[in-house]
Amino acid sequence: MAISLFGFEFKKKQEDEPVSFVAPDNDDGASIVSSGAAYYGIYMDIDGSVKNDIQNIQTYRTVSIYPDIDIAIQDIVNEAIPNEDETEKVKLDLDGLEQPAKIKKIFNDEFKNVLRLLKFNENAPDIFRQWYIDGRKYYHVIPSKNPRQDGIAELRPIEATRIKKVRELIKDKQNGVEVIKEIKEYYLYTDFQNAMNQTNGTITMAPNAVQGIKISPDAIIYAPSGFFDNNTGTMLSYLHPCIRPANQLRMMEDSMVVYRVSRAPERRVFYIDVGNLPKGKAEQHMKDIMNRYRNKLVYDANTGSVRNDKAYLSLLEDFWLPRRDGGAGTKIDVLPGASNIDQIGDVTYFQEKLWQSLNVPSSRLRPETGMSLGNSQTISRDEVKFQKFIEKLRGKFSNIILEAFKTQLILKGIVTLEDWEELRYDIKIVYQTDNYFAELKNIEILNTRLAAAMQADQFVGKYYSVSYIRKNILKMDDDTCDEMDEEIAAEAQEHPEWYPAMIQFQQQSQQQDGASDVATSDQPEMLPPEQGNEQNSRPV
Secondary structure: OOOOEEOOOOOOOOOOOOOEOOOOOOOOOOEEEEEEOOOOOEEEOOOOOHHHHHHHHHHHHHHHOOHHHHHHHHHHHHHHOOOOOOOOOEEEEOOOOOOOHHHHHHHHHHHHHHHHHHOHHHHHHHHHHHHHHHOEEEEEEEEOOOHHHHOEEEEEEEOHHHEEEEEEEEEEEEOOEEEEEEEEEEEEEOOHHHHHHHHOOOEEEOOOOOOOEEEOHHHEEEEEOOEEEOOOOEEEOOOHHHHHHHHHHHHHHHHHHHHHHHHOOOEEEEEEEEEOOOHHHHHHHHHHHHHHHOOOEEEOOOOOOEEEOOOOOOOOOOEEEEEEOOOOOOEEEEEOOOOOOOOOHHHHHHHHHHHHHOOOOHHHHOOOOOOOOOOHHHOOHHHHHHHHHHHHHHHHHHHHHHHHHHHHHHHOOOOOHHHHHHHHHHOEEEEOOOOHHHHHHHHHHHHHHHHHHHHHHOOEOOOEOHHHHHHHHOOOOHHHHHHHHHHHHHHHHHOHHHOHHHHHHHHHHHHHHHHHHHHHHHOOOOOOHHHHHHHHHOOO
């Protein structure tokens, strides 16, 4: 299959591309493809990139099934995408967007359409779980037949092992030094696993020779994890640090089971007196006694029958030892089982290490540990770190929603690409939260600030100003201060009973202003000195 450009693309106005000798940051895990004027075709060695990506994704999916890791992932998913009630899991925050209310309403309506296309309210935990495990998530944007009216028709998920982002660097030589003349980005959709099996991990891309489809970057929604490995140039999953502890824990549990099975039961030791019998007859005598006392009946669950396996000797059975003439004769002893099989400290150690690698508090591993609902002093540092980690994951995961929202607005002609780049950082996505520790921390911080403000209120006008208390104690910025002033003034007009002190102060000020006006009206009008002298000089 030859290369063909698939999908649509949003282009800016044609401008001269900046020339640089440094490649752009590869923080999204894209494969770097170099080409120049002296080359015919493109060569891409993806032995350390795509091959590792595919192997890593397969490893992540295998590791995620491990019970301890599955419990940790479930905790992370529950905290990141809570499902407390039937309210929306995410909302659009446009408070920082300086646009009319009509524009904000259009944005909110299109945002709901994007959530409907993603089936976010129904499948949000599953989408987040897959993104967290794979370390990336791809969607194919399928526009409707009339994009100006309907925008996106479907958002179709793509298997992460079959698509790869490619960044092509068009280079040229100036004074013997290669400089980057142009940068092209696209996605390559193909069966990388079969291609690497056929070429031993190396794919050579030449014109009309690549087994795949080149897709325009605007037709794909790509949300990487942000966990980038600079040594290998690959995008990793947040499960990557737990691979080694998981293997160690699995090996420790297997060895513990083998030790308990082999050492737990008590076994008998038979010392058989063989007298002066020759070696052959002594062994035959031993076998006769063993067959007489051994009984190993095994139940076959497949056929429902009982079969005799006494012909096989295992380590869990009794020991039979010959004793020559002159010994103590036949004797039976009992070999005690292991006495320390209840000690699992090493297994617990690796379990805690595994959870630490996943940034999950180890206290959640122990079911007997309850959640303390007290003040902020009872909140552990691990829970605070865990909440910050969840906020980081939400910020990276939000790229799926924001990219789809951007494409929807541009396809319908609501905004242009240049407009979106200006509005992007004023648009925020707010997640529903149920982390009591984060809520308790915010309440404690607010109570501490209000208590300090109450103590400083008596010194307002003497040592401190109201503006100083707002900015340095309550930590309010200029925009928040202006917003609070406007809201207080509006509420005082609509609900004067809420602000009795302010209303009383305004009435006193009006009375004082009225009294001063009356006093001024009773006094004769003062004329300028020149006019007064002129008036006094007139004859009566």
